Amino acid sequence: MWREALAGRWKASAEELAADLQALGVTCAVVEAWRPPSAGDPAGRVRRGREVRVARGDLPALVARMPSLAGPVGDLAQTQGSGLCALRAEAEAVAVVRLPLAADWPTWTPAQAQAVGLSCRVCGHDLRGGGPARRVAYLSGPVTARGALTLTCGPCLPPVRDGVAAAAV
Protein backbone atom coordinates (compact mmCIF):
# COMPACT_ATOMS: atom_id res chain seq x y z
CA MET A 1 0.00 0.00 0.00
CA TRP A 2 1.54 3.23 -1.20
CA ARG A 3 0.87 6.81 -0.13
CA GLU A 4 2.30 9.87 -1.78
CA ALA A 5 4.21 12.16 0.57
CA LEU A 6 1.99 15.00 1.77
CA ALA A 7 -1.13 13.20 0.51
CA GLY A 8 -3.17 15.46 2.73
CA ARG A 9 -5.20 14.97 5.85
CA TRP A 10 -8.14 13.31 4.12
CA LYS A 11 -6.17 10.15 3.41
CA ALA A 12 -4.62 7.87 5.99
CA SER A 13 -0.83 8.10 5.91
CA ALA A 14 1.35 5.02 5.47
CA GLU A 15 2.15 5.22 9.17
CA GLU A 16 -1.57 5.27 10.08
CA LEU A 17 -2.25 2.30 7.80
CA ALA A 18 0.65 0.42 9.38
CA ALA A 19 -0.68 1.14 12.87
CA ASP A 20 -4.10 -0.23 11.88
CA LEU A 21 -2.53 -3.37 10.42
CA GLN A 22 -0.37 -3.91 13.49
CA ALA A 23 -3.48 -3.63 15.65
CA LEU A 24 -4.86 -6.54 13.59
CA GLY A 25 -1.70 -8.53 14.26
CA VAL A 26 -0.22 -8.10 10.76
CA THR A 27 3.56 -7.62 10.70
CA CYS A 28 4.52 -4.69 8.50
CA ALA A 29 7.05 -1.92 7.96
CA VAL A 30 6.94 1.51 6.35
CA VAL A 31 9.66 2.33 3.80
CA GLU A 32 10.47 5.19 1.41
CA ALA A 33 9.12 4.31 -2.04
CA TRP A 34 9.28 6.26 -5.31
CA ARG A 35 6.92 5.80 -8.24
CA PRO A 36 6.91 7.00 -11.87
CA PRO A 37 5.40 10.40 -12.68
CA SER A 38 1.63 10.53 -13.03
CA ALA A 39 0.35 10.81 -16.60
CA GLY A 40 -1.13 14.23 -15.88
CA ASP A 41 2.10 15.83 -14.68
CA PRO A 42 3.66 17.81 -17.56
CA ALA A 43 6.87 18.24 -15.58
CA GLY A 44 7.23 14.45 -15.23
CA ARG A 45 8.23 14.57 -11.58
CA VAL A 46 9.02 11.31 -9.81
CA ARG A 47 6.39 10.75 -7.12
CA ARG A 48 7.88 10.23 -3.72
CA GLY A 49 5.96 8.47 -1.06
CA ARG A 50 5.99 5.82 1.59
CA GLU A 51 4.81 2.28 1.34
CA VAL A 52 3.50 -0.20 3.88
CA ARG A 53 5.23 -3.54 3.34
CA VAL A 54 3.64 -6.67 4.76
CA ALA A 55 5.62 -9.85 5.38
CA ARG A 56 4.82 -12.30 2.57
CA GLY A 57 3.64 -14.94 5.03
CA ASP A 58 1.06 -12.53 6.46
CA LEU A 59 -0.54 -11.76 3.09
CA PRO A 60 -3.21 -14.53 3.12
CA ALA A 61 -4.45 -13.39 6.54
CA LEU A 62 -4.52 -9.78 5.33
CA VAL A 63 -6.51 -10.62 2.17
CA ALA A 64 -8.99 -12.60 4.28
CA ARG A 65 -9.72 -9.41 6.24
CA MET A 66 -9.54 -7.03 3.27
CA PRO A 67 -10.83 -8.86 0.13
CA SER A 68 -10.30 -5.73 -2.01
CA LEU A 69 -6.55 -6.36 -1.75
CA ALA A 70 -6.76 -9.75 -3.49
CA GLY A 71 -6.01 -8.24 -6.92
CA PRO A 72 -2.97 -6.15 -6.02
CA VAL A 73 -1.55 -8.90 -3.80
CA GLY A 74 -1.95 -11.41 -6.65
CA ASP A 75 -0.12 -9.06 -9.02
CA LEU A 76 2.74 -8.64 -6.55
CA ALA A 77 3.05 -12.40 -6.14
CA GLN A 78 3.89 -12.58 -9.85
CA THR A 79 6.91 -10.30 -9.40
CA GLN A 80 10.22 -11.05 -7.79
CA GLY A 81 9.38 -8.70 -4.94
CA SER A 82 13.03 -8.10 -4.20
CA GLY A 83 14.70 -4.74 -4.07
CA LEU A 84 16.80 -3.20 -6.82
CA CYS A 85 20.32 -2.21 -5.83
CA ALA A 86 23.03 -0.03 -7.32
CA LEU A 87 26.68 0.52 -6.48
CA ARG A 88 28.02 3.89 -5.35
CA ALA A 89 31.70 4.79 -5.29
CA GLU A 90 32.72 6.28 -1.97
CA ALA A 91 36.05 7.61 -0.77
CA GLU A 92 37.71 4.25 -0.16
CA ALA A 93 35.14 1.65 -1.09
CA VAL A 94 32.08 0.86 -3.15
CA ALA A 95 28.78 0.77 -1.30
CA VAL A 96 25.69 -1.22 -2.24
CA VAL A 97 22.64 1.05 -2.14
CA ARG A 98 19.08 -0.23 -2.14
CA LEU A 99 17.06 2.05 -4.41
CA PRO A 100 13.91 3.55 -2.80
CA LEU A 101 11.33 2.12 -5.21
CA ALA A 102 7.71 1.07 -4.73
CA ALA A 103 7.40 -2.73 -4.63
CA ASP A 104 5.69 -2.91 -8.03
CA TRP A 105 8.80 -1.65 -9.91
CA PRO A 106 9.19 -4.89 -11.94
CA THR A 107 5.77 -4.21 -13.51
CA TRP A 108 6.55 -0.66 -14.68
CA THR A 109 6.70 -0.07 -18.41
CA PRO A 110 10.15 0.76 -19.87
CA ALA A 111 9.03 4.40 -20.20
CA GLN A 112 7.96 4.53 -16.55
CA ALA A 113 11.24 2.96 -15.42
CA GLN A 114 13.18 5.44 -17.54
CA ALA A 115 11.23 8.33 -16.00
CA VAL A 116 12.41 7.23 -12.54
CA GLY A 117 15.97 6.98 -13.85
CA LEU A 118 16.27 3.18 -13.98
CA SER A 119 17.99 3.23 -17.37
CA CYS A 120 21.63 4.02 -18.07
CA ARG A 121 22.05 7.77 -18.63
CA VAL A 122 24.58 7.08 -21.41
CA CYS A 123 23.23 4.16 -23.45
CA GLY A 124 19.67 3.91 -22.15
CA HIS A 125 19.94 0.22 -21.13
CA ASP A 126 17.07 -0.74 -18.79
CA LEU A 127 18.93 -1.56 -15.58
CA ARG A 128 16.05 -3.66 -14.22
CA GLY A 129 16.81 -6.40 -16.73
CA GLY A 130 17.56 -9.90 -15.54
CA GLY A 131 19.31 -12.82 -17.19
CA PRO A 132 22.14 -12.31 -19.69
CA ALA A 133 21.10 -8.67 -20.30
CA ARG A 134 21.64 -7.82 -16.66
CA ARG A 135 24.17 -5.07 -16.02
CA VAL A 136 25.47 -3.66 -12.78
CA ALA A 137 24.05 -0.18 -12.07
CA TYR A 138 26.16 2.59 -10.57
CA LEU A 139 24.73 5.68 -8.91
CA SER A 140 26.69 8.25 -10.88
CA GLY A 141 25.29 11.61 -9.92
CA PRO A 142 22.76 13.51 -7.85
CA VAL A 143 19.02 13.17 -8.27
CA THR A 144 17.83 15.21 -11.27
CA ALA A 145 15.61 18.28 -11.07
CA ARG A 146 12.61 15.99 -11.76
CA GLY A 147 13.64 13.79 -8.85
CA ALA A 148 14.89 10.91 -11.00
CA LEU A 149 17.91 8.76 -10.16
CA THR A 150 21.14 9.15 -12.16
CA LEU A 151 22.41 5.67 -12.99
CA THR A 152 25.13 4.44 -15.33
CA CYS A 153 25.66 0.84 -16.41
CA GLY A 154 29.02 -0.85 -15.91
CA PRO A 155 30.18 -0.74 -19.57
CA CYS A 156 29.42 3.00 -19.80
CA LEU A 157 31.15 3.89 -16.54
CA PRO A 158 34.22 6.15 -16.93
CA PRO A 159 37.62 4.46 -16.41
CA VAL A 160 38.71 3.55 -12.91
CA ARG A 161 40.80 6.23 -11.22
CA ASP A 162 43.05 5.57 -8.26
CA GLY A 163 41.40 2.23 -7.65
CA VAL A 164 37.94 3.74 -7.22
CA ALA A 165 35.39 4.02 -10.01
CA ALA A 166 35.05 7.65 -10.98
CA ALA A 167 31.34 7.50 -10.46
CA ALA A 168 31.26 9.70 -7.38
CA VAL A 169 31.17 12.91 -9.41
Ligand SMILES: [Zn+2]
Ligand atom coordinates in the same frame (compact mmCIF):
# COMPACT_ATOMS: atom_id res chain seq x y z
ZN1 LIG B 1 25.15 2.21 -20.43
